Amino acid sequence: MSEAATHHDDHHGHHPSGIKRWLTTTNHKDIGTLYLIFALVMFFIGGAMAMIIRLELFQPGLQFVEPQFFNSMTTMHALVMIFGAVMPAWTGFANWMIPMMIGAPDMALPRLNNWSFWILPFAFTLLLSTLFMPGGSPAGGWTMYPPLVLQTGDAFPFLIFAVHFMGASSIAGAINVIVTVFNMRAPGMTLMKLPLFVWTWIITAFLLIASIPVLAGAVTMLLTDKFFGTAFFSAAGGGDPVMFQHIFWFFGHPEVYILILPAFGIISAIVPTFARKPLFGYSSMVYASAAIAFLSFIVWAHHMFTVGMPLAGELFFMYTTVLIAVPTGVKVFNWVATMWQSSMTFEVPMLFSLAFIVLFTIGGFSGLMLGVTPVDFQYHDTYFVVAHFHYVLVTGAVFSLMAATYFWLPKWTGHMYDETLGKWHFWLSTISVNVLFFPQHFLGLAGMPRRIPDYAVQFTDFNTMSSIGGFVFGISQFLFVIVIVKCVKGGAKASDQVWEGAHGLEWTLPSPPPYHSFSVPPEPSTIEGGMR
Amino acid sequence: MAQPEPTEQRRQQRRAAVRMALVLAVIAVAIYGWAIYSRVQ
Numbered sequence: 329m330s331e332a333a334t335h336h337d338d339h340h341g342h343h344p345s346g347i348k349r350w351l352t353t354t355n356h357k358d359i360g361t362l363y364l365i366f367a368l369v370m371f372f373i374g375g376a377m378a379m380i381i382r383l384e385l386f387q388p389g390l391q392f393v394e395p396q397f398f399n400s401m402t403t404m405h406a407l408v409m410i411f412g413a414v415m416p417a418w419t420g421f422a423n424w425m426i427p428m429m430i431g432a433p434d435m436a437l438p439r440l441n442n443w444s445f446w447i448l449p450f451a452f453t454l455l456l457s458t459l460f461m462p463g464g465s466p467a468g469g470w471t472m473y474p475p476l477v478l479q480t481g482d483a484f485p486f487l488i489f490a491v492h493f494m495g496a497s498s499i500a501g502a503i504n505v506i507v508t509v510f511n512m513r514a515p516g517m518t519l520m521k522l523p524l525f526v527w528t529w530i531i532t533a534f535l536l537i538a539s540i541p542v543l544a545g546a547v548t549m550l551l552t553d554k555f556f557g558t559a560f561f562s563a564a565g566g567g568d569p570v571m572f573q574h575i576f577w578f579f580g581h582p583e584v585y586i587l588i589l590p591a592f593g594i595i596s597a598i599v600p601t602f603a604r605k606p607l608f609g610y611s612s613m614v615y616a617s618a619a620i621a622f623l624s625f626i627v628w629a630h631h632m633f634t635v636g637m638p639l640a641g642e643l644f645f646m647y648t649t650v651l652i653a654v655p656t657g658v659k660v661f662n663w664v665a666t667m668w669q670s671s672m673t674f675e676v677p678m679l680f681s682l683a684f685i686v687l688f689t690i691g692g693f694s695g696l697m698l699g700v701t702p703v704d705f706q707y708h709d710t711y712f713v714v715a716h717f718h719y720v721l722v723t724g725a726v727f728s729l730m731a732a733t734y735f736w737l738p739k740w741t742g743h744m745y746d747e748t749l750g751k752w753h754f755w756l757s758t759i760s761v762n763v764l765f766f767p768q769h770f771l772g773l774a775g776m777p778r779r780i781p782d783y784a785v786q787f788t789d790f791n792t793m794s795s796i797g798g799f800v801f802g803i804s805q806f807l808f809v810i811v812i813v814k815c816v817k818g819g820a821k822a823s824d825q826v827w828e829g830a831h832g833l834e835w836t837l838p839s840p841p842p843y844h845s846f847s848v849p850p851e852p853s854t855i856e857g858g859m860r
Numbered sequence: 861m862a863q864p865e866p867t868e869q870r871r872q873q874r875r876a877a878v879r880m881a882l883v884l885a886v887i888a889v890a891i892y893g894w895a896i897y898s899r900v901q
Contacts, residue, residue: 436877503884507877541888545895560899575895 343843351446354438355843356423357740362445363420364733368809370412370452371726375802377405382764382798384781385791398781399467404459406470410587411494412452414725418590419444419501421732422529424740426505428834429523431514431855433844436507444500451493458483469779471576472547474561474569478554488551495540502533502540514833516852520611523832527614528593531621535582535589538625543579546572570635577628585624587721589617591688591728592659595681597832598735599663602678603670604829609662610857616655623652633701634708642701649699653692660689675827676750680731683758684724691719694769709779712772718765723758730757730808737812738826742840743819749811756804763797831856 343349353359380401384392393401423441427434435441458465463481466472472487480487509522509530522530549560550572559565561572592613600607607613629637629645637645663685672678694716698704707713730753737745767790772778776787783791822839833850834841 436874437881440881499885499888503881503888506884507880510880511873511877537884537888538891541892542895545892548892549896549899571899575899 352442354434354442356427356435356438356441356845357841357843359435359441359445360420360422360424361740363416363423363448366445366448367413367417367420367729368812370408370416372805373456374405374408374413375805377401377408378798379802381405382795385783386795387792388783388785388788390782393781395781396464396467399469399779400459400465402779403466403469404455407455407466407490408452409721410470410583411491412448414587414721414729415494415498416448417729418529418532418587419498421525421590421594421729421736422501422505425736425834426508426526426529427512428837428841428845429526429832430509430512430517431833431846431850432508432512433847435504436512437504440500441504444497444504447493447497447500451490451497454486454493455490458486461486471573471580472550473576474550474553474572477550484554485551488547491547492544495544498536498540502536505529505533506537514846514849514852514855516855517833520614521855521857523593524596524607524610524613524617525590525593528589528596528617531617532586532589535586535621535624539579539582539586542575543583546575546579549575570632573632573635574629577631578625580631581628582621582624584720585620587725588688589620591684591725592617594728594732594735595663595684596659598677598681598731599666599685601735601827601829601831602675602681603667603672605666605670606857607662608665608668609658612658613662616658619655620652623648623655627652627699630699630701630704633704646699646701650696652699653696656692660685660692675734676745676747676754677731677735679751679754679758680727680734683754684727684731687719687723687727687758687762691716691721691724694719707772709777710772711768711776711778714778715765715768715772718768722765723761727757730754733808733812735827736834737815738822739834739837739839739841741816741819742822742838743815744822745811745815745819749807749814753804753807753811756807757801760797760800760804764794764801765797767791767794767797 343355344352350358350362353362380393381398384390384398423435426432461482463483466477466480466483466487468477468480477487478484509526513522549558552558553560553562553567559567561567561569563569596607596613627645627649629641630649633642633645674682694712698707698713698716734745734750737743771787771790771794774787776783824838825835826839827835833846833855836850836854837845
């Protein structure tokens with residue numbers, strides 16, 4: 329390895345250009361850029377599917393698409409957004425920022441890094457190709473519950489192998505993050521000095537390694553049930569379909585935290601910067617993240633309270649679920665305490681972070697409601713659930729991704745983004761996203777089920793409102809692309825520190841940073857505590 | 861922007877990183893195997 333590493337390093341003196349640069353790159357910034365562009369493309373593909381869903385639900389009755397295709401859209405929208413947009417976006421940020429934040433020249437395993445990314449286009453080609461297959465795309469929901477999912481046509485093996493590929497990519501990415509942080513930190517960068525984005529990413533990476541293989545196992549068993557005569561999940565053969573739900577959610581709940589923990593890290597970087605104060609309660613943030621990660625493995629059955637479980641099981645999963653509010657509350661209070669008596673300014677990254685804190689907390693509260701077993705029987709499989717997880721994933725994960733993009737774009741490109749356009753993007757997104765998702769709470773409480781293309785007429789007004797919010801939110805995202813393209817092409821020169829209140833190693837590098845971040849480790853005296 | 865020769869410390873870091881990556885990969889494969897094997901009756 330050492331010889332290979334030497335050779336590898338020499339190699340970068342003259343890196344190739346054009347398509348070959350991107351195919352063969354082992355550079356963390358190039359790979360980070362690839363991940364982020366891929367995620368943005370998937371965000372628009374998944375978004376287009378959401379537009380079809382909201383178009384069909386604009387009015388009651390069937391207007392635009394067949395019910396089967398509608399079900400495909402809900403299934404594919406979820407798979408594309410979770411595995412194609414949010415997860416790769418986080419890996420993109422990890423690639424770009426972690427080496428710069430810990431004072432390393434690159435990721436520890438650069439070739440594995442290249443491989444992790446280039447699996448993804450193959451995985452999503454497999455998945456999206458099913459749109460053109462006999463029998464259509466998978467339509468049984470992203471949760472792939474048997475026996476329904478076994479009715480999928482030719483698309484079935486494509487779905488399974490796409491999930492396997494996505495999983496392999498995620499595990500490889502997670503291994504790379506862990507070994508990088510544990511082996512490549514600059515001298516003086518102790519674990520408790522790490523920026524919180526790095527901390528939350530390490531914890532996310534451990535969640536990935538522990539949970540993705542379980543998903544892979546579950547879908548492998550689906551595959552053998554369908555094609556090789558096994559009966560893991562078939563009651564007729566002595567198997568148990570409910571067991572799939574347990575196995576799936578043993579993966580699925582940690583997955584939720586895989587999507588949101590890096591967001592906590594981002595907000596913990598942005599709030600102190602624009603509040604011009606150190607983060608309140610750094611160590612409690614680290615422990616709270618670890619506590620959330622631990623709890624995420626013992627709450628899974630709250631996704632399936634209505635399946636019929638012993639009372640003791642239902643109580644256990646209710647209590648553990650409600651317990652998650654404690655470490656999450658620690659985080660929210662710490663962000664608020666950081667802002668208390670501070671000198672805040674409201675640039676776009678800060679605006680998205682503030683929206684995150686308020687709106688994610690709304691999603692957290694509706695999550696608490698869903699976690700209470702007796703009332704979950706009322707809410708289960710209704711639009712209330714849809715409203716809940718879109719508050720945590722759109723105004724949570726996606727808003728923090730946008731905050732992070734605005735925060736670091738000047739560092740990456742060397743140019744300031746267009747603040748006016750950014751503010752338009754923020755306000756249009758924030759207003760429309762609430763018009764889109766807030767009425768869905770009311771629809772759910774009134775009894776509208778999720779995953780249906782048609783509904784009873786009394787649900788019309790809130791659905792129409794939700795669809796209008798959805799269209800405005802969708803169109804607003806083109807502003808995001810315009811801001812990014814404008815910023816890449818030019819704009820006012822960004823300083824190295826970029827933001828007046830920015831602290832941390834990444835801000836000591838030039839904007840844009842050199843191809844290799846820290847060829848020489850930074851002086852230990854320049855390393856501040858991670859609360860900055 | 862030619863890179864300097866990696867130092868001995870950097871080589872050791874890389875070796876440690878590869879060792880740790882292999883351990884993590886084995887853990888992932890073991891969890892995958894366990895997820896399936898525990899369902900085999």
